[in-house]
Amino acid sequence: MAKVEIKMPKMGESITEATILSWLKGIGEEIEAEESLLEIATDKIDSEVPAPTGGKLLEIMFKEGDVVPVGATIAIIETVGTEETDAISPANGHTSEEEEVESTIPFLPKEEVIHERIPVSSSAVRESDRFYSPLVQNIAKEEGISFQELEQIPGSGRKGRVTKKDILYYVANRKSPTVPEVSSKPMFSSPAPTTISPSSSSNGFHIAERSFTHHGNIEIEEMDRMRKMIADNMLYSQHISAHVTSFVEADVTPVVLWRKKVKEAFFNTYNEKLTFTPIFVHVVAKVLRELPRLNASVQGDQILLKKDIHIGIAVALPSDNLIVPVVKHADKMNLAGLTSAINDLASRARKNKLTPSELEGGTYTLSNVGTFGNVMGTPIIMQPQVAILATGAIRKLPAVVETPEGDMIGIRHKMFLSHSYDHRIIDGALGGKFVRRVGDYLENWDMNQGF
Numbered sequence: 001m002a003k004v005e006i007k008m009p010k011m012g013e014s015i016t017e018a019t020i021l022s023w024l025k026g027i028g029e030e031i032e033a034e035e036s037l038l039e040i041a042t043d044k045i046d047s048e049v050p051a052p053t054g055g056k057l058l059e060i061m062f063k064e065g066d067v068v069p070v071g072a073t074i075a076i077i078e079t080v081g082t083e084e085t086d087a088i089s090p091a092n093g094h095t096s097e098e099e100e101v102e103s104t105i106p107f108l109p110k111e112e113v114i115h116e117r118i119p120v121s122s123s124a125v126r127e128s129d130r131f132y133s134p135l136v137q138n139i140a141k142e143e144g145i146s147f148q149e150l151e152q153i154p155g156s157g158r159k160g161r162v163t164k165k166d167i168l169y170y171v172a173n174r175k176s177p178t179v180p181e182v183s184s185k186p187m188f189s190s191p192a193p194t195t196i197s198p199s200s201s202s203n204g205f206h207i208a209e210r211s212f213t214h215h216g217n218i219e220i221e222e223m224d225r226m227r228k229m230i231a232d233n234m235l236y237s238q239h240i241s242a243h244v245t246s247f248v249e250a251d252v253t254p255v256v257l258w259r260k261k262v263k264e265a266f267f268n269t270y271n272e273k274l275t276f277t278p279i280f281v282h283v284v285a286k287v288l289r290e291l292p293r294l295n296a297s298v299q300g301d302q303i304l305l306k307k308d309i310h311i312g313i314a315v316a317l318p319s320d321n322l323i324v325p326v327v328k329h330a331d332k333m334n335l336a337g338l339t340s341a342i343n344d345l346a347s348r349a350r351k352n353k354l355t356p357s358e359l360e361g362g363t364y365t366l367s368n369v370g371t372f373g374n375v376m377g378t379p380i381i382m383q384p385q386v387a388i389l390a391t392g393a394i395r396k397l398p399a400v401v402e403t404p405e406g407d408m409i410g411i412r413h414k415m416f417l418s419h420s421y422d423h424r425i426i427d428g429a430l431g432g433k434f435v436r437r438v439g440d441y442l443e444n445w446d447m448n449q450g451f
Contacts, residue, residue, distance in 0.1 A: 004053055006075040008068045011042060011356045017069045018042045019134050021161065025057050031077065038074070041133035046164055047355055055079030065131045130160060136167050139225055143171050164352075172224055226321045237383045242423035245378045246432040249416050250439035252394060255279060256413040258447045266451050270336050274451075277313060277368050278338040280391050283441045284366055285309050285331035291434050293426065295363045297384040303425055312362035312382060313342055315349040316371070323349050324382060326362040335451050369418075370394060376416035386426060389435065392416035415442075 008018060021039040025031050036048040037057075059076040062068050132140075132150065140150050145167075153170045155162040223231070259274060266274045288295045288309050297304040309331040312324040325345040330338065348354050364385055369377040370393035377390040394415045401410040419435035 001078050001080065003058065004055065004077045004079055005073045006037065006049075006051070006077060008040075008070050008072050008074050009049060010070050011047070015042050015070065015356055017067050019067050020062055020064050020074070021046065021131075021133055021157075022064055023060060024048070027057055027060060029057050031055065031057055041135045042356065046133060046135055047353075051077060053077060053079050067134075130155065130162065132162060133164075135164055136162050139164070139167050139171070142225060142228075143167075145171075168224060171222065174222075224319070224321075226319070226323075230322060233383065234380050237381050240383065241381050241386070243378075243381065243420055244423045244426075244428065244431060245418055245420045246428065246435050247376065247416060247418055248432075248435045248439040249414055250442050251399065251412050252415050252442045252445075253413040254445040254447050255442050256394060258445060258449070261447070262451055266336075266339075269451075270340065272336070272339045272343055274335075274339055275342075276370075276391070276394070277366070278335055278342050279442075279445075280366055280368065280389075281311050281313065281327060281330055281338050281342065282333075282335055283438055284364065284389060285311060286441065287434060287437045288364060289331055290437065291430065293430060294387045294421070294434050296386050296425065297363075298386060298422065298424055299384075306363040308363065310361050310363045312365040312385075313345065314365065314367040315346045317350055323354070323359070324362065324365060325349050325354055325358050326360065328361065364388070366391065370415065376418045378418060379420050381420055381422060386422040386424075387431070387434070388420050389438065390418040390420075392418065 011018065018040040019042070021041050023038045024036050025038075031037060031051045031054060033052065033054040034050045035054075037051045038049050040047060040049055055077040056079075057075060058078040061072075061074050061076075068074060130151065136150075139145075150162070150167075153162050153166055156166055157163045255276070259276065259279070263274045266272070292305060293303075295306045295309055297306065308329060310326050310328045311330040312326045314322055314324050316322055325348075327333075327338065327341050327345065333341065345354070345358065362382060362385060365379075365382045365388040367377070367379050367388060367390045369379075369390045373393050375395070376392040379388045379390040381388050392415050394413050396411055397414045398409055399412040399414065400407050401412070417435050417439055419431055419438075421431040421434075423431075
């Protein structure tokens with residue numbers, strides 16, 4: 001028999017600890033490799049941790065509700081083998097010969113975390129029969145939900161635990177009044193000047209809005225937490241980056257015809273649907289290698305040139321909010337690999353199954369606004385990146401076609417490319433050259449190539 005240590009996985013660059021929500025297996029129970037072992041929560045996301053190997057759960061090091069640092073041993077699985085004790089982290093699934101077993105693992109007490117993240121006294125939480133994950137606590141704090149109010153929210157989780165879905169549903173429905181029509185007296189009229197000032201938000205940026213007079217039959221809807229985060233990030237980006245947008249109209253007929261020709265064989269070979277997005281990402285990654293200044297960030301007076309190419313892809317959620325998972329090392333993948341990675345990220349994004357690390361580290365972003373039938377757009381840069389490309393809807397249009405016999409009118413597949421870039425470090429020549437180069441690669445796509 002061999003004993004394998006299970007480590008608390010690393011879930012993102014800024015996450016150093018996680019709370020154990022529940023153990024899905026008990027001591028003595030058998031578990032298969034990749035089967036979910038426990039549920040954990042951070043202040044960003046709730047997720048399940050799979051077992052990296054099969055065997056019997058021999059020991060559990062922490063109980064439900066404990067806050068555990070990343071890398072700490074959380075359980076031991078007994079499996080068939082000849083080795084003594086191996087250390088395995090579910091984040092990478094490989095053994096570490098250098099790590100030693102520690103008898104005592106320090107961790108941050110639950111009371112301290114709750115005291116920091118929720119606007120109620122820690123003693124009140126300790127006396128409660130319910131456990132609240134850091135993510136739920138963080139949402140409660142941002143939404144101004146008191147401890148007494150939190151206690152009244154119905155929980156659908158194990159042992160009545162309030163999940164992220166429960167609290168977001170509560171937030172969305174706690175304030176939804178319909179304001180009756182008012183014909184004579186204005187509503188919400190307390191004019192104030194617009195000012196820009198520091199705030200306690202993650203970006204340290206806030207705009208004090210003006211108040212306006214509103215008339216008529218109005219329904220008030222509270223922004224959900226994600227919408228507030230998007231609004232804050234977009235305002236910050238507009239404030240910090242000097243946005244300029246260049247446009248190119250590309251004849252993507254070769255790409256359209258090639259995809260139509262190979263998509264059935266592609267699906268039969270890889271069991272993946274070939275969309276246009278992986279093709280666009282493939283071309284963008286190639287151009288970023290040629291023009292690396294677009295794969296950068298600005299930090300004060302310094303320009304950080306990123307050597308790795310991690311491309312974010314904007315994904316619309318069922319709620320109409322937007323999330324941007326990241327394809328890491330996109331330039332090192334072939335088209336099949338990009339297709340599989342993008343389809344997987346997009347699918348899990350819509351099911352709220354992404355991990356924090358899959359939303360971090362992007363160096364450039366692609367937004368396919370053509371998915372919604374939009375001809376073009378002027379996308380806002382994802383900070384701390386310096387550029388973003390929007391691909392518009394592909395349309396059949398009459399166009400002049402040059403032939404050896406002379407010019408003629410033909411039906412071509414046309415698409416607008418919109419390239420927004422940070423004028424602090426990217427001038428029009430480079431920003432325009434980049435989007436033109438992307439268009440050239442699409443227009444000269446080899447229709448005889450394989451996949």
